[in-house]
Amino acid sequence: MIRPLSRTSLVLDIVGAFVLFAVAMPASLAFYAPGSLSTNASEAVAIAAAVVAGLLQCGAVAVGRLAPGIALGVAWLGAIVQMTAALGPLPINIAILAVLYATAAWGGTRTFWAGLGSVIVGGVVAATYLVFVNGLLAGVSVASTIANIVLFSIISILALGAPWLGGFGWRMLLRSRASREAQALAEVSAAEEQERVRIARDMHDIVAHSLAVIIAQSDGARYAAATAPEVAPEALGTISQTARAALSDVRMLLTQLRHRQGDGPQPTLADLEQLFAQVRQAGLEPRVTVDPVPPGEPPGAIQLAVYRILQEALTNAIRHGAGETVDVRLAWLPDRVELEVRNDVAAEVAAGAAGGHGLVGMRERAQLVGGSLTTERGEGEFVVRGMLPIGASMETIG
Template structure:
């Protein structure tokens, strides 16, 4: 029956309707008796009817935005009171136009269509009333009367339909605004979700790699503690350094998640040597081949993707490989970079546990328009990826 409306808007509608009522009723009385103003005082019933009809119709205007359906019913009552007294069209009937606008602009679905029906029915009823009750076409033949009723009905529908169409246009504007707001909210939500996924992926890359190195180094320190204490102390220093670096990265990621700050410093291909050193400290020997070398400075998104893919592939080699040598090959072409990581599979590979984080690696490649495969080939586990170098990868850099 009612719709949400602020108190200020409601007060504005009531005050505006009262001002219009105060102006329209005197004008309607003068319009009712234009030639002899004294006749107004001689017909108190008609005066009362004008005042009552005006109260009803402008009262409907006052609640037009709050309750368009109720306003439509009230304005119909006011019009019927006016017609029952035999009064013709008066300036107070301008309130009807305002209510029809309100039904189209703010009414619910039923009220919206009820307003359109009122336009059609009201136009026909008003024309027939003026012809038969007010004797507008007295002395005219029946055929002419019928034709004129049709013409007056068309005019009445057009007059009543104009504000309804205006309200319909405003309804479309409000709906467009709502749609735009919902679209903007959906875009913000999608961006936030994408950011959470990116942070979760980075968190996995950082924590998984660091823990794999820490576990390997800790096991080595435990075995070396009895026979070579100096090696154990050096290994524990590596564990501490790796843990501190991982803690710093995790704090940065959590800060982004908590405060929505921009991206912090991201790894580049210049940091690969440090990554390979961590792998060596974990007990693997990476054999790196770069042919051809980068022709220039690759886009930041490509550098980050290469680092994260190699980080995950080498982490899997530490956790699930059989040790020894892991082959890393990078080929920097003018339009793409091709990478390959080969490592011997261990016992865990036979049980099917190789490949943790493969989804993250594939996502890294796909985000910049590339592709990646990871599968066991004989006694080796091979990761191959192709990452494009161009405008597409540069654009994707903000979400990589």
């Protein structure tokens, strides 16, 4: 029944209703009320009724936006008081038009349709009242009287319906604006969610790979300290280098979170050799086959996807692999690149591992560029296969 409304808006509505009463009420008393009296009503009663009707109708305007349903009821009460005193149309009745506008613009569902019903019922009641009570164009025959009622009903409905239609138009405008704002908020929320997923995926790729290398090197350094102390410094150097690189990447991602800056430099195919070197330092030898080689410069998104997928696949091989080698195959075809990473795993890993964030991240990487990725476990092997489309042709290297 009561809508949330700012204090400023409510004050403006009350002031507007007061101004309307101050302007229209004197005109109503001077020009209409005394001349429209019935034979059974005194002028004093008619003036009092006009004032009461004006107060009710202007009061309805004051609360039109705050409570459109209540305003409609008060406006009807004012009209009934006016008709009870046999008064004709008054300038103060402009307030009724404002109330009908409010019911269509800001009323709830019931108030909205009650406003439309008031337009129709009020139009017919006003026409009948004008013909029978005020004797306006009363016909000498039943047919002419009915014709006059129909004519005035149409005129009254059009007059009352115009502000209601105006309010309906404003209602549609507000709904359209709210829909656009909701859509904009949804798009911003979706973009932020995608950004969070992207950063979480990058964080996982960076941290998981770096920690896998660090753990492998730490275990090797602990073993070397007892058997071959001269190897330990090299392992510690690899740990330091890997940790520093991971720290730099993590700082870049945190900067993006705080300042929403650009993505910054991303790994390319030129960084694969450094990735393979880290895998070798972790104690796993990658056997890399590239056939055919890229005929040109692949798109940056494809280079990043290939790097991140291989990084995660090699990290899984370091963490869960049972052998000392991992097979990596890349085939750069004119319209796609196919990749495969194959490594041995222990029987319990092959049977029980269901995959975690890393496998999900690899699939997301492939899907983001329109490709696909599958994983397969069985017979002591774990295989990652991916296909990434790169278009009909690639930019030729100068």
